[in-house]
Amino acid sequence: MKHFTGKAALLAFTLLPLAAFASHWSYDGSESPEHWSQLSDEYKTCQQGMNQSPINIDATLNAHLHPLDFHYGKGPDVVLNNGHTIQATVDPKTADSITLDGQNFVLQQFHFHAPSENTIHGKHAAMEMHLVHKNAAGEIAVVAVMFDVGAASPELDKLWSVMPSKAENEAKLKSSLDINKLIPEDRTYWRFSGSLTTPPCSEGVTWLVMKHPLTLSASQLEKFTHTMHHDNNRPVQPTHGRVVVE
Numbered sequence: 001m002k003h004f005t006g007k008a009a010l011l012a013f014t015l016l017p018l019a020a021f022a023s024h025w026s027y028d029g030s031e032s033p034e035h036w037s038q039l040s041d042e043y044k045t046c047q048q049g050m051n052q053s054p055i056n057i058d059a060t061l062n063a064h065l066h067p068l069d070f071h072y073g074k075g076p077d078v079v080l081n082n083g084h085t086i087q088a089t090v091d092p093k094t095a096d097s098i099t100l101d102g103q104n105f106v107l108q109q110f111h112f113h114a115p116s117e118n119t120i121h122g123k124h125a126a127m128e129m130h131l132v133h134k135n136a137a138g139e140i141a142v143v144a145v146m147f148d149v150g151a152a153s154p155e156l157d158k159l160w161s162v163m164p165s166k167a168e169n170e171a172k173l174k175s176s177l178d179i180n181k182l183i184p185e186d187r188t189y190w191r192f193s194g195s196l197t198t199p200p201c202s203e204g205v206t207w208l209v210m211k212h213p214l215t216l217s218a219s220q221l222e223k224f225t226h227t228m229h230h231d232n233n234r235p236v237q238p239t240h241g242r243v244v245v246e
Contacts, residue, residue, distance in 0.1 A: 025199045027084070033234045036199050046201035052237035053194030053207060054117035055244075060190060063245040067187035068143070068208060069099040072107070072179040079159055083167030084198065085232055086224065087111040088159060088177075096179065098133055098143065100206065105133035105141045110179075114225050116146055117197050117233045118209055125213055126221050128233075129182065130197075140196075141206040143189075145182060150215030155181045160223055184212040192244045197234045211246070 024039050025031050031039060037047035046052070073096055076088035089109050090096055096107040109132050116128035125146035133141045147153070155177055162171040188211045195203040225231075 027232050027234075028230050036201070040199070043199045043201065045195070045203065046199060049195055049201055049203050050240045051193050051195055051203045051242060052201060053197050053205065054119070054234060054236050055192065055194065055239050055242070056119045056122055056236045057190050057192075057209060057244055058121055060244045060246045063191075065189065065191060065246060068189055068210075070180065070183060070187070071098065072096045072183070075177040075179045076110075076173060078170050078172055079162055079164065080170040081164040081167055081227065085111040085113065086159065086163055086227065098141065100133075100135075100141055100208070103135050105135045105139075107179075108132050108134055110182075112224060113197075113233045114221060114228070115231060115233055117236075118144055118146075118207075119236055120146070124233075127216060127224065131179075139204065139206070141208060143183075144207065144209040145184065146210065146213035147216045147221075148213045149218050149221060152217035152220055153182070153214060155179075156216055156220055160220060163223070163227055165227055182214065184210050184214060186212045188212070188246070190244050190246050192242055194242075 025036050025043070027033065036043045074094040075096070076090045078089045080087045080089060087109050088111070090107050092106050092108060098105050110129055112127055112129050114127040116125035118128065126149045127147040129145045129147065131143040131145070133143070158173060158175050158177045162173060164171050190209045190211065192207050194205050194207045195201050196205060
């Protein structure tokens with residue numbers, strides 16, 4: 001397997017399935033998050049980095065951020081079980097994107113973690129969705145959406161109905177999915193600088209955590225966790241003085 005560092009690692013994360021790293025790390029046992037940095041020299045940032053994700057969002061600075069501007073249209077065609085998560089791949093040519101700091105960040109894929117990776121005042125949500133975007137310079141912005149247990153999500157049902165039960169398998173969606181319905185109507189968010197939450201834990205990632213959660217049913221959550229066989233969230237990391245703005 002080819003290894004990547006720095007910005008190349010960020011690009012690799014968005015352009016290659018996460019299964020590319022599957023044989024080198026896990027969420028439990030001897031390859032669990034506390035051991036990631038020992039598994040490969042490429043993963044040293046997982047321990048040595050000073051801006052690692054996820055984090056606990058607690059104290060924040062009011063910077064009067066404008067609500068996020070989403071431009072989502074066609075949505076994904078393929079759902080992948082890469083052994084670490086369920087990932088929906090989006091064709092970059094569809095130009096699903098967000099506008100951030102006056103720049104266009106194109107959606108590459110989105111995937112899920114249960115329980116949530118980021119925490120709010122020390123509390124996990126039942127599930128967290130990460131929408132991974134990239135701009136023309138190769139910089140990464142991740143929009144995170146929390147899910148609490150409640151009413152079922154019809155859009156998640158479209159993914160879950162074809163969710164591959166075995167790792168390294170993919171399936172095509174049978175019905176069109178509206179990504180806009182996986183985004184809260186209230187577009188306010190917290191922002192901070194962080195990293196990928198999976199090896200190689202590359203930093204320089206802009207995190208945009210939506211303040212308002214959506215819901216999924218208990219059965220939808222159970223189907224995801226049963227398919228993953230274990231929790232797939234990295235523990236929260238030290239902030240090292242980072243400021244979270246809203």
